[in-house]
Amino acid sequence: MTVFGSCPLPIFEHKQIVLGHGSGGKLTAELIDKIFRPAFTNPILDKLDDQAVIQVNGTRLAFTTDSFVVTPIFFPGGDIGRLAINGTVNDLAMSGARPLYLAAAFILEEGLAADDLRRVVESMRDAANEAGVLLVTGDTKVVNRGKGDQVFITTTGLGVIDRPVEISADRARPGDKIILSGFIGDHGMAVMSQRENLEFEGAIESDCAPLHGLVNVMLEVMGSDGVPTIHCLRDPTRGGVATTLNEIAGQSQVGMLLQERDIPVRETVQGACEILGLDPLYVANEGKLVAIVAAEAADEIVQRMRQHPLGGEAAVIGEVVADHAGMVLMKTEIGGTRVLDVMFGEQLPRIC
Numbered sequence: 001m002t003v004f005g006s007c008p009l010p011i012f013e014h015k016q017i018v019l020g021h022g023s024g025g026k027l028t029a030e031l032i033d034k035i036f037r038p039a040f041t042n043p044i045l046d047k048l049d050d051q052a053v054i055q056v057n058g059t060r061l062a063f064t065t066d067s068f069v070v071t072p073i074f075f076p077g078g079d080i081g082r083l084a085i086n087g088t089v090n091d092l093a094m095s096g097a098r099p100l101y102l103a104a105a106f107i108l109e110e111g112l113a114a115d116d117l118r119r120v121v122e123s124m125r126d127a128a129n130e131a132g133v134l135l136v137t138g139d140t141k142v143v144n145r146g147k148g149d150q151v152f153i154t155t156t157g158l159g160v161i162d163r164p165v166e167i168s169a170d171r172a173r174p175g176d177k178i179i180l181s182g183f184i185g186d187h188g189m190a191v192m193s194q195r196e197n198l199e200f201e202g203a204i205e206s207d208c209a210p211l212h213g214l215v216n217v218m219l220e221v222m223g224s225d226g227v228p229t230i231h232c233l234r235d236p237t238r239g240g241v242a243t244t245l246n247e248i249a250g251q252s253q254v255g256m257l258l259q260e261r262d263i264p265v266r267e268t269v270q271g272a273c274e275i276l277g278l279d280p281l282y283v284a285n286e287g288k289l290v291a292i293v294a295a296e297a298a299d300e301i302v303q304r305m306r307q308h309p310l311g312g313e314a315a316v317i318g319e320v321v322a323d324h325a326g327m328v329l330m331k332t333e334i335g336g337t338r339v340l341d342v343m344f345g346e347q348l349p350r351i352c
Contacts, residue, residue: 051063065154068080068155069350072191084124086210086286087237095165096219102128104154106140107142107143109150112150178256178290178316180315190205200268229301236289253326255320255322255329260331262316279347
């Protein structure tokens with residue numbers, strides 16, 4: 001018997017890896033929960049933050065690693081080298097850490113132009129200098145022509161947490177405010193425009209930048225107990241702001257309510273997304289952060305952020321609520337309510 005009007009559900013059992021497993025969405029979560037977490041489960045890993053916070057001889061350290069497979073390797077506003085440095089610096093910064101040292105591993109494809117590799121490496125050097133970190137060790141491998149895509153880079157970072165902070169995705173509480181540091185979607189649309197040779201009315205450049213200076217300014221806002229008032233920090237890369245907030249809502253078991261009118265999106269990015277059928281809330285960023293902060297400190301934190309070069313458009317975009325735990329809802333500009341779910345696969349693959 002044929003049933004009309006039914007909608008097939010996505011299949012979550014995969015016999016092979018598909019591109020969507022790297023999306024940061026539901027397929028990525030499936031991969032982690034069914035393969036990686038059961039093999040390596042421990043209290044530090046199970047927090048599922050973008051970095052591990054560990055204690056060594058009484059010193060709190062942040063430790064993270066990330067891989068970068070963006071295509072093309074050069075794009076408006078950056079390249080894979082700058083992305084690799086800043087992406088890892090930012091993951092450390094999202095724990096409140098001061099980034100110190102990086103390691104880098106390169107997988108090079110046979111046939112890669114030496115000038116292109118030199119350009120990537122020099123860009124990494126400049127980004128590391130700008131961020132005030134040292135690249136202290138690394139590795140290089142070469143694969144056969146056609147078995148890679150020019151260059152893949154894995155970076156590992158180490159930083160020190162020298163403030164009395166406890167920042168994690170499981171610390172959001174009802175009543176907290178949600179702060180976004182600026183315009184969303186710039187990075188993803190810059191890469192897509194270069195990849196597809198698209199021309200839009202205005203120039204779109206990646207927002208790739210190191211965020212630890214901005215975080216440091218935010219951490220200067222103390223509560224009445226003398227402790228910084230930031231509960232959660234994330235840089236919304238793969239999957240964008242919507243996916244990042246869903247992850248925090250799930251780990252903290254709270255709901256979130258956003259106000260669409262308060263979310264900053266450049267007109268050029270909004271227009272490009274409309275042309276391509278994309279939603280900027282799910283487009284990757286590489287120089288923005290989302291902060292969940294105590295309500296009484298939100299206005300002061302936003303004011304401090306706006307005085308920093310990377311926080312000029314900072315805004316409160318919503319609040320944490322007790323209702324609909326694990327879900328993110330948004331009040332639209334026309335007065336409706338929209339559920340912002342985690343995407344099954346990938347809007348824009350190979351974006352970081």
